[in-house]
Amino acid sequence: MGRILDQPYDVNLQVTAVLSKLSLLPHPHLHEYLLDPYISLAPGCRSLFSVIVRVVGDLMLRIHRIPEFTPKLLLVRKRLLGLEPEGINIDHVTLLEGVIVLEEFCKELAAIAFVKYHAAASSSP
Incomplete structure (x- = not known):
């Protein structure tokens, strides 16, 4: 995870997918280590x-x-969504893809923490 800005897009997706799945597990130590700042x-x-x-x-x-x-980041995001053609060469594309994966991963972790918190709160007496 520490190399997300320098790794290929597909590697970053695999790493974040594994961490997301681990975060979902109902184990108190994993929850604490992965979701407690x-x-x-x-x-x-x-x-x-x-x-x-x-x-x-x-x-x-x-x-x-x-x-x-910012415009380069927007262009790379549109490319990843299939809204822009691959024709234009962009420098720092690995970094920009890493930024997008990082942003989406942080949103996913926030959603997981939110759901786990509310699930724990509703099951408490």
């Missing part, structure tokens, strides 16, 4: 949240080096 860890250990924070920090540094970042 406030988990206490031993020095040197990383949680999914800490990895994502590090990736976003790296992304914020890289964005400044990419001219026309």
Whole structure:
């Protein structure tokens, strides 16, 4: 997950799919490790949240080096949706695809956490 900005699109989809499936499992330790941003860890250990924070920090540094970042990101998103042809060559496409996968994965994790929270709240006495 820490290399999401540098890995191929299909690898990122596979990694995030596995992490999403693990997040869905009703195991308290997996839930805590993958979905709790406030988990206490031993020095040197990383949680999914800490990895994502590090990736976003790296992304914020890289964005400044990419001219026309937002329009390029929009174009890559449209390409992935099949709304734009593949004809135009875009630089930094791996990074831009990684940003899109990261964004969608974060939304998916938020939805999983939301559903698990409400499921736990409704089953409590």
